[in-house]
Amino acid sequence: MEPFWGRIEHAAMAEGGIGDEDALVVLALPRESLWRLLDVTERVRSRFKGDGIRLCSIVNAKSGHCSEDCSFCSQSRRSKADIPKFPLIDAESMVEAARSAKERGAREFSIVASGLSMGSREELEKVGDAVEKISRELGLETCVSLGTLPAETVAYLISRGLRSIHHNLETSRSFFPSVCTTHDYDRDVDAVRTAKKAGAWVCCGGIFGLGESDADRVELAMTLRELDVDSIPVNFLNPVEGTPSEGKRELTPIQCIKIIAMLRLVHPDREIIVCGGREVNLRDLQCLMFAAGATGTMVGNYLTTSGRPGEEDQRMISDLSLSVRSL
Ligand code: SF4
Numbered sequence: 267m268e269p270f271w272g273r274i275e276h277a278a279m280a281e282g283g284i285g286d287e288d289a290l291v292v293l294a295l296p297r298e299s300l301w302r303l304l305d306v307t308e309r310v311r312s313r314f315k316g317d318g319i320r321l322c323s324i325v326n327a328k329s330g331h332c333s334e335d336c337s338f339c340s341q342s343r344r345s346k347a348d349i350p351k352f353p354l355i356d357a358e359s360m361v362e363a364a365r366s367a368k369e370r371g372a373r374e375f376s377i378v379a380s381g382l383s384m385g386s387r388e389e390l391e392k393v394g395d396a397v398e399k400i401s402r403e404l405g406l407e408t409c410v411s412l413g414t415l416p417a418e419t420v421a422y423l424i425s426r427g428l429r430s431i432h433h434n435l436e437t438s439r440s441f442f443p444s445v446c447t448t449h450d451y452d453r454d455v456d457a458v459r460t461a462k463k464a465g466a467w468v469c470c471g472g473i474f475g476l477g478e479s480d481a482d483r484v485e486l487a488m489t490l491r492e493l494d495v496d497s498i499p500v501n502f503l504n505p506v507e508g509t510p511s512e513g514k515r516e517l518t519p520i521q522c523i524k525i526i527a528m529l530r531l532v533h534p535d536r537e538i539i540v541c542g543g544r545e546v547n548l549r550d551l552q553c554l555m556f557a558a559g560a561t562g563t564m565v566g567n568y569l570t571t572s573g574r575p576g577e578e579d580q581r582m583i584s585d586l587s588l589s590v591r592s593l
Pocket residue numbers: 332333334335336339340341342343379380381382
């Protein structure tokens with residue numbers, strides 16, 4: 267095993283990341299190798315990204331009634347989950363949510379709306395107004411997650427002060443048809459390419475625990491590298507009652523840690539932000555996500571599920587002698 271550890275560390279430190287064969291080995295490592303793995307990933311994270319942890323927060327700005335059928339999502343057309351459903355909230359409510367997020371220590375704030383694309387010009391301008399205020403008045407980095415946006419919409423939002431576009435690929439191209447049948451993978455890939463080309467910082471990752479294999483996880487990681495995404499949000503399935511994923515429990519906390527570690531080694535110098543499902547999937551191993559290579563996490567509530575109090579995350583970070591990255 268010794269040549270393996272040297273090889274993956276060298277690949278991450280000096281060659282832009284490990285290849286797909288080593289990524290598969292990382293995911294299959296036995297429990298006894300976990301500390302050795304974290305020893306490598308902690309060094310890689312620290313070298314490229316330092317010890318400052320980035321905190322992000324979101325507002326659910328438009329909920330439910332989505333035309334798409336993503337199996338994990340409580341807002342999808344297949345879902346019978348009992349969640350609040352509402353049209354786009356007004357710009358002032360978005361700004362208010364950003365203000366609370368800033369008080370919780372977030373440096374980035376994202377406006378998230380259900381659906382495959384933004385509706386009317388009126389909706390878009392509402393988001394533009396909020397983005398401008400959040401960025402100018404609160405000084406937060408702004409992000410939107412509004413589906414697959416055309417180039418002119420991205421350009422408009424950037425002109426209003428937007429920094430980042432979030433759009434997940436969710437899983438590998440091979441596994442995607444088992445997750446969503448209402449649009450194809452290329453639509454998502456094109457949206458990511460469009461956002462990159464328009465000059466946005468691109469936040470694009472996926473959700474794990476849907477029934478995908480280790481090969482699918484590595485395939486997704488490699489696609490994200492090809493697309494040169496800037497930041498990778500990592501979600502773990504929190505199977506909501508009433509969705510097709512209800513009752514699904516695929517991941518152990520150690521598997522989640524190895525997924526984060528694999529992503530760090532494939533993407534040595536990118537942000538890796540652990541988001542939805544971390545509390546229920548990582549449980550008491552949450553603090554190991556940073557040694558595994560995470561550079562950030564989401565604080566506050568998720569779209570339709572609750573997060574834990576922000577003070578607990580702040581305490582976890584300071585207990586680890588890490589710091590919260592400031593603006
Ligand atoms: S993940 Fe997005 S596109 Fe898919 S069902 Fe949920 S809101 Fe719609």
